[in-house]
Amino acid sequence: MGTALIYDEEMTKYKLLWVDPACKIEVPERLSVSYEALVRTGLSDRCVSVPPREASDAEILLVHSEEYLEGVKKTPHMTLEDLKEFTLQYGDVYFHPNIYHCAKLAAGSALQLVDSVMTGKVRNGMALVRPPGHHSMRSAASGFCVFNNVAIAARYAKQKHGAKRVLIVDWDIHHGQGVQYCFEDDPSVLYFSWHRYEHQEFWPNLRESDYDCVGKGSGAGYNINVPWNEVGMENGDYLSVFCHVLLPVAYEFCPDLVLVCAGFDSAIGDPEGEMCATPDIFAHLTHLLMNLAGGKLCAVLEGGYNLTSLAQSVCQTVQTLLGDPLPQLANVRSPCESALESLQCVRSVQRRYWSILKHAADSPTTDVSTKRIKLAKAEEEKAETAEEERGQEEKVWPEPAERLRPPVCSASVLPDDAACPDGLKRLVSSKDPEPLLVSRIKNRSTEDAGDADGVATFSRLYTLIEKMRTNEIGNGVALVPDVAAAMECVVQDLGSDLVSRVLVVCVGKEELNCATADGSEDKQEQKGKYYIPVCLKKGCADTVGFIQAVFGLLLPLGYEYDPGLVLLVRMPGSGVGDCMWQQLIGLLKGFAKGHTLVLMQTNDGACMDPTASALLGHPAPPLQELLTPLPDDGGALERMRERLQAHWKMLQTTVSSGN
Ligand SMILES: CC(O)(O)NCCCCNCCCN
Numbered sequence: 001m002g003t004a005l006i007y008d009e010e011m012t013k014y015k016l017l018w019v020d021p022a023c024k025i026e027v028p029e030r031l032s033v034s035y036e037a038l039v040r041t042g043l044s045d046r047c048v049s050v051p052p053r054e055a056s057d058a059e060i061l062l063v064h065s066e067e068y069l070e071g072v073k074k075t076p077h078m079t080l081e082d083l084k085e086f087t088l089q090y091g092d093v094y095f096h097p098n099i100y101h102c103a104k105l106a107a108g109s110a111l112q113l114v115d116s117v118m119t120g121k122v123r124n125g126m127a128l129v130r131p132p133g134h135h136s137m138r139s140a141a142s143g144f145c146v147f148n149n150v151a152i153a154a155r156y157a158k159q160k161h162g163a164k165r166v167l168i169v170d171w172d173i174h175h176g177q178g179v180q181y182c183f184e185d186d187p188s189v190l191y192f193s194w195h196r197y198e199h200q201e202f203w204p205n206l207r208e209s210d211y212d213c214v215g216k217g218s219g220a221g222y223n224i225n226v227p228w229n230e231v232g233m234e235n236g237d238y239l240s241v242f243c244h245v246l247l248p249v250a251y252e253f254c255p256d257l258v259l260v261c262a263g264f265d266s267a268i269g270d271p272e273g274e275m276c277a278t279p280d281i282f283a284h285l286t287h288l289l290m291n292l293a294g295g296k297l298c299a300v301l302e303g304g305y306n307l308t309s310l311a312q313s314v315c316q317t318v319q320t321l322l323g324d325p326l327p328q329l330a331n332v333r334s335p336c337e338s339a340l341e342s343l344q345c346v347r348s349v350q351r352r353y354w355s356i357l358k359h360a361a362d363s364p365t366t367d368v369s370t371k372r373i374k375l376a377k378a379e380e381e382k383a384e385t386a387e388e389e390r391g392q393e394e395k396v397w398p399e400p401a402e403r404l405r406p407p408v409c410s411a412s413v414l415p416d417d418a419a420c421p422d423g424l425k426r427l428v429s430s431k432d433p434e435p436l437l438v439s440r441i442k443n444r445s446t447e448d449a450g451d452a453d454g455v456a457t458f459s460r461l462y463t464l465i466e467k468m469r470t471n472e473i474g475n476g477v478a479l480v481p482d483v484a485a486a487m488e489c490v491v492q493d494l495g496s497d498l499v500s501r502v503l504v505v506c507v508g509k510e511e512l513n514c515a516t517a518d519g520s521e522d523k524q525e526q527k528g529k530y531y532i533p534v535c536l537k538k539g540c541a542d543t544v545g546f547i548q549a550v551f552g553l554l555l556p557l558g559y560e561y562d563p564g565l566v567l568l569v570r571m572p573g574s575g576v577g578d579c580m581w582q583q584l585i586g587l588l589k590g591f592a593k594g595h596t597l598v599l600m601q602t603n604d605g606a607c608m609d610p611t612a613s614a615l616l617g618h619p620a621p622p623l624q625e626l627l628t629p630l631p632d633d634g635g636a637l638e639r640m641r642e643r644l645q646a647h648w649k650m651l652q653t654t655v656s657s658g659n
């Protein structure tokens with residue numbers, strides 16, 4: 001299934017008609033440069049073009065009041081003076097004779113997107129719209145927003161398509177207070193937002209944007225605010241919050257639909273956000289959400305005011321929705337102290353609502369005085385930056401790297417009598433393997449692998465890894481007589497001279513004699529750092545433990561390790577369900593530009609089809625809803641994370657005790 005793209009140049013046909021410094025950044029070019037970038041890169045041609053439509057009164061009234069709608073309806077006929085007058089009642093927003101028309105198109109675009117995804121016409125999609133929506137409230141416009149596009153879409157998805165649980169992820173750098181107010185007592189809509197906050201110093205300066213506002217009544221726990229109390233947040237900060245807060249909770253929530261308030265003012269170069277995350281981060285944020293809700297994801301444009309980083313970020317998002325390989329995120333740095341403080345605060349208040357977080361630490365003891373010191377420091381720094389303002393340095397960042405689809409998406413190495421699943425390209429050894437390789441395989445592996453077809457299998461494995469390195473092949477699966485031997489061979493012989501770092505994810509009971517990344521035998525502490533045995537209660541059927549292991553350990557660590565190849569090994573008798581297995585394959589695509597090699601035992605061929613489906617990029621079925629939280633061994637996982645965070649900074653979820 002494809003990716004929908006919704007855009008109409010009509011939504012560029014309104015602009016600010018008077019002087020207002022607060023609104024001058026919201027220009028029509030935001031939309032046109034975004035769309036033109038999608039055209040220029042050929043991405044728009046690969047999407048299913050879906051036309052926008054005007055939202056009806058009834059649809060707008062799902063969120064807004066009649067008196068508000070009646071007021072906005074009058075704006076097309078207003079004089080300039082009346083428009084100014086009308087605008088004065090709201091904050092940081094402007095009206096224009098054509099903005100009502102565009103606001104109906106923006107909301108209608110979000111609804112078209114929901115229809116296309118919920119009816120299965122497409123898998124996912126993006127709507128490029130203006131005016132944005134997430135600040136507008138039941139009876140008020142705000143922050144360039146007139147109608148709350150995404151809030152209307154969420155209500156619509158429930159009413160028209162029977163969605164029971166809708167997740168809204170708001171990665172715009174401003175707090176979508178309009179969305180929070182709309183759903184704060186509604187447990188069927190989980191709203192997650194991070195936002196520049198600076199201890200309430202940043203617009204919209206609301207007390208209720210802080211981390212302790214978790215929703216009300218039956219909605220308690222279904223509102224998650226992550227305040228950024230400093231600017232300059234980077235990729236590592238964003239990924240930490242996704243791995244340690246949003247994703248575990250999202251998987252426990254198990255939504256039927258994911259809506260994204262896709263604002264790109266959280267990218268580097270944006271005058272509003274003043275953050276440092278690069279445009280390719282949105283490729284990963286999108287990817288990390290794509291295995292929820294069976295892949296049903298609707299991204300709706302919100303903010304983004306640096307035309308360069310906006311266009312790049314839009315392209316990164318759409319390219320991921322299309323299923324292209326993820327870009328390598330080089331040198332993901334550990335979260336900064338301020339981000340860790342926010343992370344710890346959010347987890348500590350949310351833990352009482354989400355069993356996945358129940359082992360989270362208490363809030364940090366930053367007593368009032370520390371905060372006052374911080375604010376005082378911030379004040380004086382602000383004074384400094386004030387004078388620096390004039391010489392405000394232009395942010396520069398590298399153009400995102402090309403993300404080339406390999407000629408062959410997925411390949412297989414199989415015994416001659418095994419059937420090759422649809423869509424996979426079977427690798428046959430074209431020529432005789434190099435004698436050197438044969439000798440290494442012979443003296444390395446067990447006797448049965450040393451015989452003729454064992455050598456053939458291993459030489460095909462070598463070819464497969466070689467072709468992944470050159471990006472001729474994206475990923476692959478091999479059925480081998482002995483997975484343990486094959487794993488050692490890949491890591492020791494094949495992997496090591498083809499890629500510099502191999503992330504080995506071994507699913508099953510086996511105790512492994514591990515080899516560190518550099519292939520040397522282990523010294524005790526090396527073993528500690530590069531060998532992370534995670535034991536799940538009830539084997540691999542333990543969903544809670546699986547989610548904690550994947551999001552609390554594997555993904556953060558993988559982003560920090562930045563491997564050139566992922567080796568996913570399914571030990572015989574592992575008992576891991578197809579659903580979890582497909583989720584794992586889907587999530588691991590975020591590393592090594594999607595170069596994953598799956599090793600399975602020949603007699604484990606039953607799960608070849610789900611494996612092939614995941615390797616080909618089909619969305620994984622949702623994990624079953626976590627109704628009764630299992631007596632999970634989250635404690636053991638938390639203790640392991642504590643131990644490992646000394647080596648792997650991305651595992652941190654609390655401020656360093658030292659400070
Ligand atoms: C959709 C959105 O979240 O990007 N709207 C942002 C509104 C910002 C209002 N304040 C502007 C002050 C100018 N320096």
Ligand SMILES: [Zn+2]
Nearest residue numbers: 172173174303
């Ligand atoms: Zn914004």
